[in-house]
Amino acid sequence: MEPTEFLNLYLLSVTIASLLANVAISLYGVFYKPHYTKKIIAVSILSDSANTIAIFIGFRRWLSPSQPPSVAIATNLSREGIEKFANVGVDPLPQALVLTAIVIGLAVTLFLIYLGYMLYCHYKTLDMREIRRLKG
Amino acid sequence: MRIVEIAVIILIVLAFGLLITVAFSYIAPGTRIRPLGEFYLYATYNPYDPIVRLFTVMSPEGVTAIVWDFRGLDTLFETSVFYLAIIGALALTRGLMPAPRSEEGQGLSVIVKSVTKITAPMILAVGASVGLHGHLTPGGGFQGGSVIAVIPMLMIVIFSVLFLAKRMNVTGFLILRSIGLAIIGFTGVALFIAGLVLGVPAWVFQNMPKPGAPLSMPVEVHGALISGTLWFFNLAEMVAVASGFSIAFLILLLVKEVEFRGKS
Numbered sequence: 001m002e003p004t005e006f007l008n009l010y011l012l013s014v015t016i017a018s019l020l021a022n023v024a025i026s027l028y029g030v031f032y033k034p035h036y037t038k039k040i041i042a043v044s045i046l047s048d049s050a051n052t053i054a055i056f057i058g059f060r061r062w063l064s065p066s067q068p069p070s071v072a073i074a075t076n077l078s079r080e081g082i083e084k085f086a087n088v089g090v091d092p093l094p095q096a097l098v099l100t101a102i103v104i105g106l107a108v109t110l111f112l113i114y115l116g117y118m119l120y121c122h123y124k125t126l127d128m129r130e131i132r133r134l135k136g
Numbered sequence: 137m138r139i140v141e142i143a144v145i146i147l148i149v150l151a152f153g154l155l156i157t158v159a160f161s162y163i164a165p166g167t168r169i170r171p172l173g174e175f176y177l178y179a180t181y182n183p184y185d186p187i188v189r190l191f192t193v194m195s196p197e198g199v200t201a202i203v204w205d206f207r208g209l210d211t212l213f214e215t216s217v218f219y220l221a222i223i224g225a226l227a228l229t230r231g232l233m234p235a236p237r238s239e240e241g242q243g244l245s246v247i248v249k250s251v252t253k254i255t256a257p258m259i260l261a262v263g264a265s266v267g268l269h270g271h272l273t274p275g276g277g278f279q280g281g282s283v284i285a286v287i288p289m290l291m292i293v294i295f296s297v298l299f300l301a302k303r304m305n306v307t308g309f310l311i312l313r314s315i316g317l318a319i320i321g322f323t324g325v326a327l328f329i330a331g332l333v334l335g336v337p338a339w340v341f342q343n344m345p346k347p348g349a350p351l352s353m354p355v356e357v358h359g360a361l362i363s364g365t366l367w368f369f370n371l372a373e374m375v376a377v378a379s380g381f382s383i384a385f386l387i388l389l390l391v392k393e394v395e396f397r398g399k400s
Contacts, residue, residue: 056163114388
């Protein structure tokens with residue numbers, strides 16, 4: 001295996017490993033942090049990590065050391081330009097799905113925040129242990 | 137107890153690592169992407185290929201083409217999910233009334249307020265540029281709307297929440313948001329209605345001419361590429377998202393200023 005090849009694979013593994021650690025830490029936060037706000041923060045970190053992994057799935061390897069993959073936007077609109085673009089662009093589908101996921105995640109976060117506000121109005125606390133003690 | 141928690145983290149990492157090892161050939165980026173993605177790249181702006189031109193969107197931006205044309209219905213319902221979240225927030229905070237208080241003497245110093253008055257139109261221009269060029273450059277309606285929504289947030293922090301609420305209340309933003317959604321809905325069925333009037337077959341959410349449905353939205357206006365429905369969708373989504381975010385900020389920070397009407 002060539003040194004640059006090895007380095008590429010190593011850096012990719014480091015990225016994926018750190019994303020997995022992110023997922024694990026956020027799941028830990030959802031499960032074990034007693035405070036409602038911290039649970040919401042953990043959920044948003046979880047969704048962002050998942051989105052980053054999804055973006056990585058659509059990435060394209062450098063075709064040669066001098067030719068990076070292009071973003072999913074065609075700049076040369078001639079016939080040859082479009083054909084070349086289809087061979088160097090990154091996959092736009094995961095990016096579009098992630099855009100949808102971000103908006104829906106935002107809507108869910110918004111709803112959770114207002115739910116937390118009503119929770120605070122009723123129980124005067126956002127500590128989940130306290131809420132469990134007060135009302136089953 | 138601490139041991140259990142650490143064990144849970146390690147187990148999650150190990151399980152996801154196993155999953156990724158099994159699926160590594162799908163996750164590791166190769167020199168070729170999936171055939172579907174390659175088709176989208178090839179078809180996003182392609183008036184040349186005799187077969188692919190039946191599916192093209194005439195937009196150089198692949199992501200916006202997927203979001204508003206290839207998977208347009210998906211995005212329509214995503215927009216309605218965001219709308220329902222705002223409706224849910226309004227329903228949950230129903231019955232909260234702002235306390236009668238003066239906005240005099242609130243907010244930051246005069247310098248900050250003057251600078252905000254200068255920068256707010258610039259932010260609006262940047263947001264409009266990001267949103268209305270969504271079919272040409274990275275960005276689109278949602279991103280442009282998010283940028284524009286910075287302005288009410290700045291006004292809330294730098295002036296006060298009552299300053300904003302006095303000039304543009306929740307109902308005003310809700311009307312603006314409903315107008316945006318109405319434009320999205322109308323653009324979706326515009327060609328269908330035109331087809332009914334002209335007696336020509338046409339689809340709901342149609343953008344470019346399809347086999348058997350020859351109608352199409354304008355690809356360019358005076359030589360400027362607008363990619364048919366994409367420009368209208370981006371414009372309407374920008375208005376809808378900007379006012380939706382403003383409603384969210386406004387309610388969230390107004391409740392700090394309220395007292396309960398009746399029993400809490």
